[in-house]
Amino acid sequence: MSRLALVIAAVVAGSLTGASWTHAGVAPRALPANQLALTPPMGWNSWNHFACNVSEQTIRETADAMVASGMRDAGYRYVVIDDCWQVARDSSGALVADPQRFPHGIKVLADYVHDKGLLFGIYTDAGTNTCQGRPGTLGHEEQDARTFASWGVDYVKEDWCHAPHLDAPTQYAKFRDALTRTGRPIVLSICEWGSNQPWDWAPRVGNLWRTTDDIEDRWPSMLDNLDQSAQHATVAGPGRWNDPDMLEVGNGGMTDDEYRAHFSLWAIMAAPLIAGNDLRDMSAATRATLTNREVIAVDQDSLGAQGILVWESPPELQVWAKPMRDGSRAIALLNRSSAPARITAYFSRAGLKADSAVVRDLWAHEDVGRFSRQFAATVPAHGVILVRATPIGP
Ligand code: GLA
Numbered sequence: 001m002s003r004l005a006l007v008i009a010a011v012v013a014g015s016l017t018g019a020s021w022t023h024a025g026v027a028p029r030a031l032p033a034n035q036l037a038l039t040p041p042m043g044w045n046s047w048n049h050f051a052c053n054v055s056e057q058t059i060r061e062t063a064d065a066m067v068a069s070g071m072r073d074a075g076y077r078y079v080v081i082d083d084c085w086q087v088a089r090d091s092s093g094a095l096v097a098d099p100q101r102f103p104h105g106i107k108v109l110a111d112y113v114h115d116k117g118l119l120f121g122i123y124t125d126a127g128t129n130t131c132q133g134r135p136g137t138l139g140h141e142e143q144d145a146r147t148f149a150s151w152g153v154d155y156v157k158e159d160w161c162h163a164p165h166l167d168a169p170t171q172y173a174k175f176r177d178a179l180t181r182t183g184r185p186i187v188l189s190i191c192e193w194g195s196n197q198p199w200d201w202a203p204r205v206g207n208l209w210r211t212t213d214d215i216e217d218r219w220p221s222m223l224d225n226l227d228q229s230a231q232h233a234t235v236a237g238p239g240r241w242n243d244p245d246m247l248e249v250g251n252g253g254m255t256d257d258e259y260r261a262h263f264s265l266w267a268i269m270a271a272p273l274i275a276g277n278d279l280r281d282m283s284a285a286t287r288a289t290l291t292n293r294e295v296i297a298v299d300q301d302s303l304g305a306q307g308i309l310v311w312e313s314p315p316e317l318q319v320w321a322k323p324m325r326d327g328s329r330a331i332a333l334l335n336r337s338s339a340p341a342r343i344t345a346y347f348s349r350a351g352l353k354a355d356s357a358v359v360r361d362l363w364a365h366e367d368v369g370r371f372s373r374q375f376a377a378t379v380p381a382h383g384v385i386l387v388r389a390t391p392i393g394p
Pocket of ligand 1: 082
């Protein structure tokens with residue numbers, strides 16, 4: 001076991017002695033062979049906002065905006081082109097980018113992104129074709145991995161369309177091995193929508209794996225993905241993350257309160273924070289949500305535990321908690337109903353080991369005070385109050 005894994009094991013063993021905290025959090029496991037994504041990947045992906053309307057120009061401007069908006073400095077790294085960049089294979093079988101949309105080719109674009117201090121990601125599909133009918137990687141695993149590495153790709157999302165008779169663990173492992181053989185460190189993002197129980201095998205194959213169907217820019221869809229991904233909390237940890245899909249923050253289908261809840265819940269789940277909006281044209285509220293460093297710190301905590309549901313008054317009021325490396329807990333009071341509601345978080349249920357805690361509101365950026373045994377707040381409709389509770393005393 002690596003040193004980091006031993007440290008994690010020790011910290012988790014401590015948290016498990018807490019009164020009612022039964023979640024294993026991060027079990028002591030080996031890190032992934034590629035040693036990447038030790039905290040959940042952060043970045044941007046073109047799909048949720050642009051779908052097939054991607055181009056070199058858009059990606060360059062997005063990289064510029066990631067820097068100018070402060071997102072890079074807040075931790076966002078990967079700029080990922082999703083489906084539709086590829087049009088064909090050449091006579092040697094190599095993937096060819098759409099010459100109209102990417103006139104200078106992918107390598108030049110990757111260089112541009114790297115020059116901004118960012119990392120570059122691309123999309124392919126394990127089957128014969130991508131979900132939008134472009135060429136897939138089936139039968140070209142070695143070649144595509146080499147092509148991507150030669151372009152300077154740092155992250156590959158591999159989809160699962162047009163792969164009906166294939167065995168998912170086998171196919172994804174094949175591509176993982178091909179990526180490994182390139183010698184370039186490349187994050188592997190598995191995207192088979194949770195359809196082959198990836199939580200059972202993907203931790204050995206990729207760095208993140210989708211647990212759900214595609215997210216939609218609507219409150220019920222976001223909650224649905226939360227609920228599904230929450231089922232698999234125990235398998236997440238450094239280098240291996242459940243992926244409830246990319247963020248919709250800023251795409252217009254939810255209110256700002258709903259987007260703050262979405263972002264908070266992804267942080268509590270230690271989910272990848274892959275923005276999916278148009279970074280070139282963000283409202284002040286969207287930018288503030290995506291760059292809230294106190295919330296990002298919850299997501300990126302080095303313990304790498306995925307938070308869990310610790311209390312609920314079904315079906316609409318819930319408390320979620322995530323153990324943090326320093327012994328504190330991030331606690332989300334989630335109001336799924338359409339009216340404001342009072343919600344109480346009991347410290348023992350959240351796994352806190354002391355009776356008293358200092359509570360800090362991570363959206364208001366202020367310490368709320370010292371509380372004994374519980375903390376209660378009125379939570380807006382379709383909203384979250386996200387706090388960090390740090391135990392005091394013995
Ligand atoms: C699937 C994936 C999406 C996106 C599209 C692209 O639906 O789940 O995230 O990559 O394909 O076609």
